[in-house]
Amino acid sequence: MSDVIDIANEHADYLLQMSIAQHQRRTVGHATSAEFCADCDEAIPPLRREKVQGCQTCVDCQQLRERRV
DSSP states (O other), X not given: OOOHHHHHHHHHHHHHHHXXXXXXXXXXXXXXXXXXXXXXXXXXXXXXHHHXXXXXXXXXXXXXXXXXX
16 A cells, blocks of 8 residues: 555656656647747847757746746
8 A cells, every 4th residue: 555655756756757748748749939938928048949849938937947847
C-alpha cells in the first residue's frame, strides 16, 4: 500500500509531465515569433525573435514567467 509520500511523488510527477506536454504543444504551435510580447505588449527585439524561434514574450516577461515555475 502506498504511503502519503509515494502519492505526493506520483502527483508531482504527473503535474511535471503535464507541464512539459503543455510547453511542447505551445512551442510547436508557434513556429514564428511574435512581434509584440504576449504579456506586456512591448515590441520583441528582432534579434530575440530570430534567435529564439517561436518566442511569445520579451526577455523581462520570460524571466518573470520562469521565476513563477
